Amino acid sequence: MLSPEERAEIEAEIHHYPRKEAACIEAMKVVQKHRGWVSDEGIRDVAEIMGMTPAEVDGIATFYNLIFRKPVGKHVVMACDSVSCWVMGYENVRECLRKKLGVEMGQTTPDGKFTVLPIACLGDCDHAPAMMVGEDLHHDLTAEKIDEVLKRYS
């Protein structure tokens, strides 16, 4: 069931659009913000408030890579694998993350702290290689810098 906060935030979004269903993506983002990811239950909750079927909502959810349909760790590490970062050493970044966190791209550390994902260009190409941890951007990455950045997240 949607919490009162979730419901209020979704309704504020619905208010911006002439058709309720238009706020469907926003609604999923609200659910994800509160629960970390969008479970089947989350899909059903969004479907109910949107007046859509869960299948319709899931069809939309699966199009967008930033709607997480699987649980993720406390911090999502997204390493840019696009061209400028590739030229500047994305492969080192990936190696570094693998060594430090002991997981491959797409996996979550056993303690549930980090999920590591590849991501397309972060628009920070003049400071490549770049990655985001949660909402924060980190760039000009080196092995030492990655080490130091990861320590900041507990």
Add this chain to the structure above:
Amino acid sequence: MSADPLKKPLTRNIDPTREPFDLKQYEAAGGYQAVAKVLKMDPKEVTETVKNSGLRGRGGAGFNTGLKWSFVPMGPDAPRPKYLICNADEMEPGTMKDRVLLEGDPHSLIEGMICAAYAIQAEKAFIFLRWGYTLSEKRLRKALAEAYEGGWLGKNIKGSGYSLDLIPHISAGRYICGEETALINALEGKRANPRTKPPFPQVSGLFGKPTIVNNVETFCNIPPILTNGVEWYKSLGLTEDAGTKLYGASGKVKRPGVWELPMGTPIREILEGHAGGMREGLRFKGLLPGGASTDFLVEEHLDLPMDYASIQKAGSRLGTGTMIVLDDQTCVVGMVLNLTQFFAQESCGWCTPCRDGLAHAVKLLQAIKRGEGRMEDLNKLDQLCRFMGPGNTFCALAPGAAEPIQSALKYFRADFERLIPKQPMAQAV
């Protein structure tokens, strides 16, 4: 220290070492004067001015902005509501210019959008912002709240009788959302497949109503044009294209970055002057002039001006104006494979040449990179590029994806061939 507003109109208020101007500071620097002026003008006159300025869309395609606005139905019988959308998706790999404006001077984007909305008489506007721009989002939301508070947005703006709402929408990802009709579907809460055109959004866009979509940098050009005039704007460009441009460089150059320079600045000046040339021990090999979906240019092109016509004549596109530089130590095949994997992953899957062609191109490039390619694979890649070319797909993603592949095969074919094993000798009996 901020720049000379008459030389660097886009970055006039930008200083990355401090917070962007708040409403008070922005107004003190002459901000929102364009809106004040526009509100007293006939909407059509605003469109005409922008059209005459020669401003071309900075999102990649380079269409005349005022001309685009002029297709919107006007007058009392026009369908309502009308919509204005700012494309702040900036997901073209190698592109980091809109971020500079969003983070550096959000009020100038808002001011540009109000002027544009007034010109087409839109009652609602959206900023479609990519998810990863969290700092932009924070600064934009603050600036929006100030603009409402200051009476530049909302009902009856400054007593003019004109009202406008401006709403930020944060994307849930996928490169294709930057294509304007896919963006419109995303804003409607749907899967972001592009739409067939016609009808064009100017006539039937968001929720079937007249809609204009413009890029962040395009909007930021509007207030200076309206404040300083068409002649001034035209005089800024070094060649036939008007205004200034945010150019950028990434890759193994000494000083990667983004700079506002006169439109038509030569490539060499950007590469060697502003970006400082190649890093120690590396040599220049080629560059993609305007993001991932543009054709490679090489040494012989370095003295060309970075404007629409010159780059097109050289067989590429100005695109977003942010160049990705290739050095002699980086594997061309690897770089092209990286680009093609991106496009294959981001294809929305609607058209066969894009969905199947890109997947096939990735397989061929992977084989070549592993040393398992064959000479005929290069011809197959050439063929796939033609198959994905303009006119065969619903949107420009596939033709854009073909550009780096086809030009790499043209200029760096030897690098591909070098990775292909020589035919095994026939065994002697």
